[in-house]
Amino acid sequence: MNVSGIPILSIVTFLPLLGAVLVAALPRGAARPVALGTALLTWVVSLILLIGYVPRPDFQFVETLDWIPLFGIQYKLGVDGLSLILVVLTTTLMWISILASFRPIQERIKEYMVSFLILEVGMVGVFLALDTFLFYIFFEIVLVPMYLIIGIWGGANRIYATIKFVLYTLVGSLLMLVAILATAFAYQAQTGSWRGAFDLTVLSNTTFDPALQIFAFLAFFLAFAIKIPMFPFHTWLPDAHVEAPTAGSVILAGILLKLGGYGFMRYAVPFYPDAAQTFAPAIIVLSLIGIIYGAIVALVQPDLKKLVAYSSVSHMGFVTLGIFVFTEQGLQGAILQMVNHGIITGGLFLLVGVIYERTHDRTIAKMGGLAGATPVYAAVFGFFVFASVGLPGLSGFVGEFLTLVGAFDFSPLVATVATFVMILAAGYLLWMFQRVATGDVSDFLRGLGHHLTDMRPVEILTLAPLAALVVALGLFPGLVLELIGGSVGSVLGGVAEAGPIRFALWP
């Protein structure tokens, strides 16, 4: 489809901003429909983008505007397969989240919707930005609405959780800012011109000297490792998830964590391939620790939401593992895992929200026999649990499988360790499901009486698209793989020629 001349990427990025302004200006009653309408419209635009996209390795629909010419900073947007798939994931989860918030959120609904829509601007912007300065700005913009969403509409301990979230993220991202500026300057010093000093494509094709690579990579690594989050930088995540409102958790797990994975693939590795090779073994070890640790800790969680949160740490370990083994299958697996985790964990958080809304409790021990009390709910829950376990035929399987194949190419030992964790994952998820859904209806649930209703149509409506995607991507992973082929190739192309830096500069 020919969309040249129309700044479609700017539209998909800033449409939610327009919606936010509208919501703020219109009376309270209009907040829900306007927010949902905006999110749906943005989703449609992103689907148009998906249809118009031709799988090629280069960036498409590129929009360029000189922003701060003095330093060659541009307003530059563009998509390739990787960013496109994540943008569509964002816009999809966004309207689902907004729809799922209609009932649970009754307080300050206008502010809530404005926060969500601005959040969408930041997230879409991160995936579309092709200029490091612009990327950083979107990366930081995401922080503010999420801070408010957890802090205002969160649970009892929300203020501690939200401040922890912001401080962790900020430490990483500010160091990344230093690295972005240092990289730009290094480029300027090499070429004598600021032109292109912040341009993603130009920087990806520039070789920087080892010292800069080491320090800049470490700064980028810290920012993304905190965001994704990798062990041992993950401690903000369980707090944030437990305290966040349901839709906040969906977006946090579904999209925000992916900013880290995306950052690794788009910035850290292509910019500093030698440093990436240098640190890859250490990162792989950390990933394995994260995979195992997340699974073991999830096993003993008494709280449904915390369990899902820790399972995220484990699942995101597969993403970093897949990226840093630097094989084609590994990267494909990492990207698929990001998409699938967004869909499945998004679904799981929605489901936890559904039961929480009825019981105001998330303690696993108090549940039991939901299969009898609320059969539809139990069925849907079971479906997503199996998807998360990685049942073949559902989408969760493909990503982990490809990652493991990629890891096997790199080192059979690594693959073996990671594979065993899949058994653990089956353990904690199925055990949880068994305790919650099977057996007799627990006294606690029985005490709720008629409050314990089965899923409402709206709730089914929010979960149905996710379930459909789980099946579709499980059966036809080629749909995604075809899109991301070019991106995987360009990430690998740069890093394959690179070799680890000798640690001569360390005394």
Next chain:
Amino acid sequence: MTLPPDLVAVLPLVAAVLAAIAVLLVDLALPGRRTAVVLTALVALGVVAFAAVAVGGEERVAFGGAYTVDALTTFLHVLFVAIIALTITFAPDYLVPRALPVGEFAVVLIFAMTGAMLLAASTDLLLLFLGLELMVLPGYMLAAFHKSDGYSTEGAIKYFLLGSFSSAIFLFGLAFVWGLTGSTRVADVAGALGAFAAGQGTLSAGLAMGLAFMTTGVAFKIAAVPFHYWTPDAYQGSPTPITGYLSVGPKVGAFALILRLFVEAMGGLRADWLPVVIVLAAVTMTLGNLVALTQNNVKRMLAYSSIAHTGYMLLGLAAWAAGRMEGLEGLLYYGAAYSFMNLGAFAVVAALQKRTGVTSNLGTFAGLGRREPLLGVLMTLFLLSLTGIPPTAGFFAKAYVILAAVQAGGAVAILAVIAVLNAAAAAFYYLRVVVYMFMRDSETDAPAVAHGRLLWGGLAAATALTILLGLIPGPLLEVVGRAARAIG
């Protein structure tokens, strides 16, 4: 009729003095007509700004080289006028309910501005000192403006004693430099130190003492740690609009002094003062932030945070000394951005204190987002800008000084890392105010107060500048670029 060139050069100063007199006369002639007084002041300030821009069209040297109009002068003149105008817009909301005179406030403020403007244009050591004193003397008066309030007078006395003490120290150092270079003209001093600029020449004991004394004196004025002890009391005790001015005006003024003195006159000695500046900057931003973390009073918190911001500006100075012109540009950009966002934050505090008896404790902010959503949102914007979150002026300013520091490399680059870690720590206390505003409910059911149109105007201007300097930094970058090249 053509005016003598010397007089043309000082026209902005003349306009500023006339503006003060005009406000005084209007206040006398129309007692009680506050609107008239404020409008006169604003119009007169507009004329001063116009004069500054018109005169700044070309470079002028007047009074035998003692007074210079260059791009830096013009930039600072306009910035000072903007600071004073913003302060005047949000002051009446605080002053009037407490029966404090608006007219006198505006007049004293404009006189302080005159001193700052003289300082910015001085290229003679004695004239610099004169400008400095003319700037800070009205400041002492302002600090004690609420004379029936114990805290106000206590803060003012501390401010006055330490201020005059530091001025004396500064003057002492100045005498050394004069004695050893044989001139008070900035150009001649720079010439006498030319050997140092060329990388040779050893620092004599006398010159070293002069440098040390002047550094100490200036460090007092910008409230660099460990010379900052007067700041929190003076800031907390003063009436809120005055605190806003004190945290911005004299600070930018003192940086103007630094630019004329350390950069233009003693730039040759930069290798000698750079290590001192690096240490001062590191200590200043770290300690300022650490102490700000524990404050429960927003004014006091902003006072300590202003100390931290001094540290970030010193980072720009250090980057210049290490050979990067961007350092000076960053410093100037930071000065402008900091002025607008900090004044904006103080304007919100002043607006909340329109009802007498309202303190500036954190509790005052509880539930503000629900009570007065617009004020809450604006305060959040200013606080985010002070934290350095994009797309705001504070973010770009910080990015710019960091860029300069990274370019400078070495110890200054390490200082940049210290600066960003500090910025992350600062997020904690800035966001705490946001927590109170949006995430806690008010303990009292105080109804919203109506705010004057003037206050909203001032807030709108501060907001617009805070956003624009972040989104479209290009134009100001050119201006600060010219200003920096004029001296560096």
